[in-house]
Amino acid sequence: MSNPKxxxxxxxxxxxxxxxxxxxxxxxxxxxxxxxxxxxxGSTVTCEEVIKEFEKKLAIRYYxxxxxxxxxxxxxxxxxxxxxxxxxxxxxCIVPPAYFEHVDQALKTDTWDAWGxxxxxxxxxxxxQRAMAYTMSSIFxxxxxxxxxxxxxxxxxxxxxMGISKTVFEVTEGFRFDRYAEDIEFSIRMKKAGxxxxxxxxxxxxxxxxxxxxxxxxxxxxFGKGRAxxxxxxxxxxxxxxxxxxxxxxxxxxxxxxxxxxxWLFRIALGLSVFxxxxxxxxxxxxxxxxxxAFLSVISALLQLWGYGLGFVSEKMRRRTIP
Numbered sequence: 001m002s003n004p005k006x007x008x009x010x011x012x013x014x015x016x017x018x019x020x021x022x023x024x025x026x027x028x029x030x031x032x033x034x035x036x037x038x039x040x041x042g043s044t045v046t047c048e049e050v051i052k053e054f055e056k057k058l059a060i061r062y063y064x065x066x067x068x069x070x071x072x073x074x075x076x077x078x079x080x081x082x083x084x085x086x087x088x089x090x091x092x093c094i095v096p097p098a099y100f101e102h103v104d105q106a107l108k109t110d111t112w113d114a115w116g117x118x119x120x121x122x123x124x125x126x127x128x129q130r131a132m133a134y135t136m137s138s139i140f141x142x143x144x145x146x147x148x149x150x151x152x153x154x155x156x157x158x159x160x161x162m163g164i165s166k167t168v169f170e171v172t173e174g175f176r177f178d179r180y181a182e183d184i185e186f187s188i189r190m191k192k193a194g195x196x197x198x199x200x201x202x203x204x205x206x207x208x209x210x211x212x213x214x215x216x217x218x219x220x221x222x223f224g225k226g227r228a229x230x231x232x233x234x235x236x237x238x239x240x241x242x243x244x245x246x247x248x249x250x251x252x253x254x255x256x257x258x259x260x261x262x263x264w265l266f267r268i269a270l271g272l273s274v275f276x277x278x279x280x281x282x283x284x285x286x287x288x289x290x291x292x293x294a295f296l297s298v299i300s301a302l303l304q305l306w307g308y309g310l311g312f313v314s315e316k317m318r319r320r321t322i323p
Contacts, residue, residue: 004059006034006100006163007083011073012091013040016047018208019091023054031100034087035059037077042067069178070159071186078169086169090160094122094206102202103163113195114164114187116157117203121288129208131296132216134284135304138297141280155199159183160207168195176233181226188234216300217307224311231316245309252306277301 008026012019019038026036036058040046042065051062065076078086085107089095099117106112121133135141157163162183172189175182190197224245231238251269258266277298284297 002082004033004035004083006085006087006103007077007081008034008036008087008089009039009074009077009081010036010089010091011039011041011070011077012043012047013067013070014043014045015091016045016050019047020050020053022089022091022093022095023050023058023060025093025095025097027054027057028097029095029100030097031104034100035061035082037080038062039073039077040064041070041073069182071175071178071182074159075174078174081166083166085163085165087163088159088161089205090207092208093119093160094208096204096206099203099205102200106198106200106203110198111196112198112200113168114157114162114190114197115200115203116155116163116197117161117200117205119160119207120204122206122208125206125208126211127290127292128213128216128296128300129211130288130290130293131284131300132213133207134288134293134297135280135300138280138283138301140276140283141301141304155197156184156187157197159186161203161205164190168193171195177226177229179226180222181230184226184237185230185233188230188237213299213303217303220304220307221311224308224313225315226311227308228312228315242312245305246313247309248305249309249313 010019010022023036026034038047038051038060040048040063046064048062048064051060054060055062061080063076063080065073074088077088085103087103102117103115106115119133119137121130125133159182168190171193172186175186176189177185187197227238227242252273255266255269255273258269280301281294281298285291285294288294288297
């Protein structure tokens with residue numbers, strides 16, 4: 001395809017099975033004006049054979065580069081793109097058939113320079129994956145900032161589901177960080193450059209995230225590190241809300257110590273914690289209609305708060321130079 005409207009950029013690292021599922025979902029799109037650019041970021045288990053299954057069905061190009069992280073891999077894809085708009089998906093996403101229909105309509109109505117959309121849990125996801133999907137988009141854990149209709153602060157597109165005009169890339173030169181909050185930092189620079197950024201609620205994807213809670217904890221730990229890195233180059237973008245997970249983690253550590261010192265303060269703190277976790281359980285139960293998902297949502301929320309908080313504090317204590 002010589003002049004596609006959209007160029008879909010997919011960085012991948014050792015995930016051929018996920019790429020197959022993503023490409024299968026792109027086959028079902030009702031709008032076909034897109035090309036696909038797969039950037040293999042130094043994988044030892046490549047998806048080259050998977051690409052061969054789809055190269056006659058989709059306008060797809062495949063590149064292999066040395067490992068440099070998702071940020072540089074996306075920039076590599078941007079530089080090779082032919083489309084007017086550059087769309088980024090993570091390899092662990094599944095894209096609903098009407099995705100580009102919703103984007104087309106939004107671009108006609110709002111003329112966004114850059115956009116993002118929500119992520120949801122697919123019915124085929126495991127119960128832990130559905131719980132993780134809930135906590136990563138819930139108003140009780142992230143403030144809805146990952147794509148909900150209600151959110152705290154201005155909307156920042158995330159790289160699992162992000163689109164930009166080619167002009168945005170030419171002006172900003174794409175991602176600055178190689179990993180860890182690279183999408184947030186990119187969104188901040190887009191805003192500072194004066195580009196119009198919007199949420200397209202109907203342009204959602206099904207995002208698998210991680211398959212178990214250990215991987216999830218590691219992921220949110222890195223998210224916390226990323227926010228601290230953001231603070232080094234954009235200090236105004238670290239708010240008191242970003243400290244909340246660290247306060248929560250510290251509070252759960254000292255909670256048992258309050259009992260002998262101040263029983264009434266211990267009871268208040270414990271009561272508030274139980275109320276908060278109960279609210280998460282009920283909210284997840286209402287949304288997911290599954291008691292197992294609701295229960296694991298509480299576990300996932302605790303891991304998310306602890307992981308993010310510890311990652312944030314650990315990076316705050318380091319003296320890392322940002323290039």
